Amino acid sequence: MKLLWTALYVRDLEESITFYANLAGLTVLKRFLARPGMEIALLGNGTTGETLVELLEDKSTKTVTIGDSISIGFAVESLDAQLETVKNRGIPVHSGPLDTPGSRFFCIKDPNGLNVQFFQMKQ
Numbered sequence: 001m002k003l004l005w006t007a008l009y010v011r012d013l014e015e016s017i018t019f020y021a022n023l024a025g026l027t028v029l030k031r032f033l034a035r036p037g038m039e040i041a042l043l044g045n046g047t048t049g050e051t052l053v054e055l056l057e058d059k060s061t062k063t064v065t066i067g068d069s070i071s072i073g074f075a076v077e078s079l080d081a082q083l084e085t086v087k088n089r090g091i092p093v094h095s096g097p098l099d100t101p102g103s104r105f106f107c108i109k110d111p112n113g114l115n116v117q118f119f120q121m122k123q
Helices: 013-024 079-088
Strands: 005-010 027-035 038-044 052-058 071-075 095-100 103-109 115-121
Touching (some): 079 103, 079 115
Antiparallel strands (some): 103 115
């Protein structure tokens, strides 16, 4: 069994696509109208077999609820470079950077309040 995607309901599809493109390097691989008022975008980096991020904007839903205990994580080559990118874009760091045995990470919030973690393995 393989995890195919993580689905995230968002308030503004364009804003969320821009966020994940600028900070995680994801591109829109597929975008379509699922039904009137609901648009879906599948994002990834184009790697065969990767797990995708699915963004769903439903105009009939006014509220997007995300629990604080849920996060989405991205591996980065340089945590310091990613931290600089985040700061240059004026996005506040929610927690970290934190060191664990073998790794470093920090978290920010996406435009919908979802915890987004950037993670680097230590050499």
